[in-house]
Amino acid sequence: MxxxxxxxxxxxxxxxxxxxxxxxxxxxxxxxxxxxxxxxxxxxxxxxxxxxxxxxxxxxxxxxxxxxxxxxxxxxxxxxxxxxxxxxxxxxxxxxxxxxxxxxxxxxxxxxxxxxxxxxxxxxxxxxxxxxxxxxxxxxxxxxxxxxxxxxxxxxxxxxxxxxxxxxxxxxxxxxxxxxxxxxxxxxxxxxxxxxxxxxxxxxxxxxxxxxxxxxxxxxxxxxxxxxxxxxxPRIDADAPAREPAALSAAGSHSRSPARLTTGIAGLDAMLGGGIPAGTTTAVVGPTGSGKTTVGLHFLAAATPAEPALFVGFFESAARLTAKAAGIGLDLEPLVEAGTVRILRIPPVGPLIDEIGWRIVEAVEASGARRVVIDGLAETCRSLADEARLRCFLDALDDRLVGLGASVVHTREVPDLLFPTSLATGQFFAVVDNTLLLHYALSGYAVERRATLLKVRDSDFDHHGRAFRITGNGLVLDTAADGGDAQGNAADTARSGPGDVG
The missing domain is CATH 3.40.50.300 (P-loop containing nucleotide triphosphate hydrolases)
Structure with missing residues (x-):
């Protein structure tokens, strides 16, 4: 029959x-x-x-x-x-x-x-x-x-x-x-x-x-x-696969703790509870010069043959990027030569929004990257689509990359130099799993940089902001949490941050 x-x-x-x-x-x-x-x-x-x-x-x-x-x-x-x-x-x-x-x-x-x-x-x-x-x-x-x-x-x-x-x-x-x-x-x-x-x-x-x-x-x-x-x-959000939950640790399928990837920054790993949950997307946000790309370079430099990495940028050449990494004590050249790290530069003017998305997807497929850093994607695509379309695009792109086994770190510039009272760019922050805010703060007559975690999906984390410095040996976080009224207010805002950013 x-x-x-x-x-x-x-x-x-x-x-x-x-x-x-x-x-x-x-x-x-x-x-x-x-x-x-x-x-x-x-x-x-x-x-x-x-x-x-x-x-x-x-x-x-x-x-x-x-x-x-x-x-x-x-x-x-x-x-x-x-x-x-x-x-x-x-x-x-x-x-x-x-x-x-x-x-x-x-x-x-x-x-x-x-x-x-x-x-x-x-x-x-x-x-x-x-x-x-x-x-x-x-x-x-x-x-x-x-x-x-x-x-x-x-x-x-x-x-x-x-x-x-x-x-x-x-x-x-x-x-x-x-x-x-x-x-x-x-x-x-x-x-x-x-x-x-x-x-x-x-x-x-x-x-x-x-x-x-x-x-x-x-x-x-x-x-x-x-x-x-x-x-x-084709629209990258057409028929995009649903994002799978973060990979479970090797402790067993009954464990509720996801496997972690080191950020390459010991203090940040400690704030995250052991590193970035594998199979998640992270936004590193902050004003110009706050260290967003530096965090991405640390994540990149932690790549291994078992965890190859891809850096996608729009403004800096590979030579300039490796030189920048060398200036903070990160030697990317051997990793690039070995194929463990790949650097892809996409011109910021000319490509279409879905063209950019598919180039990133194809690069991840070709390299097998498990660590992906995308530097300035939202800023580059802002003129290519309206807010609703941009949000769909970013969400679908991350779904595809996570589906390929990658953990993704985005950098995103925000205008506020100090701790912002709100993050209005909700089309971006609502679609990522984890958010790290880098910002400036006044310490007496001095200006210092601080890092504050706003959210880590399905995981507890250190809610206190910490001062950090960018040195010849990389990004170094202070071990002591911020104190004082201003810092306490920042920490309180950080706890409510996920609601503010969607």
């Missing part, structure tokens, strides 16, 4: 890879054989590039494509533009990709002759993919009183042709007609390319509005047009 699950599996249309793995993931597994799709977008959004990119990816696998157009652009002109892209290979034309203009047939003989031409070309070329560029131009040659009915008939016959011959059809259009139009209601999938020209951060975005029978990744996914063609970055 065939089970309902088996029946559903057998009824599911076979998929094929588009040549863009990220697009396939957004589509829930790739394009379906025998299905028809509308690819919509204003001029310049990359529709023609995307369609050709898919055609050449099929050619590389020995599959044929038929590219029909109703556009006025000549193929020689199109090839000249495509020639700058990595995927373009003139030797694949016409054996694997055949280009033809259908405009003269439609203009001189009408829509039925156009359908006949398509059938003839399919029989002769035997393609697995049909691209029809500018297909809405058909409407210009239809009787206005019968236009919608005739257009529905054309789409219906085209869809039947695709299903019978197991041909996937891409219908390209720059029309902005509403979603109730026949081209959107009768097809199997609808992909839209958007060009957001916001003055502070122009971006291109891809949206899959519809894909029958597929668990699509919803939302706007950023992309750029570069030498490989369209490079798509």
């Amino acid at each position: 065939t089970s309902p699950t088996d029946q559903r599996s057998s009824a599911r249309l076979p998929r094929f890879e588009s040549g863009l793995p990220e697009l396939d993931a957004i589509l829930g597994g790739g394009l379906a054989e025998g299905a028809s799709y509308v690819v919509q977008g204003s001029p310049g959004t990359g529709k023609t590039i995307l369609a050709n990119q898919i055609c050449f990816a099929q050619a590389a696998q020995g599959r044929k494509s038929l590219y029909l157009t109703l556009m006025s652009e000549s193929f020689s002109q199109m090839f000249a533009f495509l020639g700058s892209l990595d995927f373009f290979d003139l030797t694949r034309i016409p054996e694997y990709i055949y280009y033809a203009s259908a405009y003269p047939t439609l203009r001189d003989e009408g829509i039925d002759a156009l359908l006949h031409l398509i059938v003839q070309e399919i029989r002769e070329r035997r393609p697995s993919l049909l691209v029809f560029d500018g297909f809405l131009a058909i409407g210009e040659f239809l009787d206005p009183e019968r236009r919608d009915n005739e257009f529905r008939r054309f789409l219906n016959e085209l869809g039947a042709l695709a299903a019978q011959n197991r041909i996937t059809i891409l219908l390209l259009t720059n029309s902005d007609r509403g979603p109730s139009s026949p081209e959107y209601t009768m097809i199997d999938g609808w992909i839209e390319l958007l060009d957001d020209l916001s003055p502070h951060q122009p971006r291109r975005e891809l949206v899959v509005h519809k894909h029958r029978g597929s668990p699509i990744l919803r939302g706007r996914h950023e992309y750029r047009i570069a030498s490989p063609g369209l490079v798509v970055y």
